[in-house]
Amino acid sequence: xxxxxxxxxxxxxALALSACATIDKATxxxxxxxxxLSRDRAVCMAGELDDRLDDKQLSQFARFVSRxxxxxxVLEARRSLRQVEDPKIARAVTASFFSCAI
Numbered sequence: 443x444x445x446x447x448x449x450x451x452x453x454x455x456a457l458a459l460s461a462c463a464t465i466d467k468a469t470x471x472x473x474x475x476x477x478x479l480s481r482d483r484a485v486c487m488a489g490e491l492d493d494r495l496d497d498k499q500l501s502q503f504a505r506f507v508s509r510x511x512x513x514x515x516v517l518e519a520r521r522s523l524r525q526v527e528d529p530k531i532a533r534a535v536t537a538s539f540f541s542c543a544i
Contacts, residue, residue: 466504467492473507483542490538499531506531 467488474484492500506526526532 466497466500469504470500470507473504473510477507477510486542487535487538490541491534494534494538495531499528499534502526502528503531503535 470491471481471484471488474487475481479487491503495503503526509525
């Protein structure tokens with residue numbers, strides 16, 4: 443790889459990672475709205491989660507809310523919640539909920 447193409451490749455990789463985070467943020471906002479939150483609160487929470495979590499954690503939570511939407515019962519939703527093992531995600535969701543409730 444030529445020396446001048448390395449910065450371009452790094453920039454492209456950063457852009458791809460940023461796009462993934464944007465998609466996860468949009469997915470989270472859409473799912474939270476489907477669960478009954480107002481659009482403003484759902485967007486607020488997605489933004490707060492984006493600030494509080496790293497990209498991996500944000501993707502994990504986006505997968506969680508996607509699975510949660512498919513749950514037919516509270517028991518299935520609870521099983522899905524157990525798959526999120528990162529306590530930082532749980533704290534971020536709680537803090538985001540209260541932050542956006544004001």
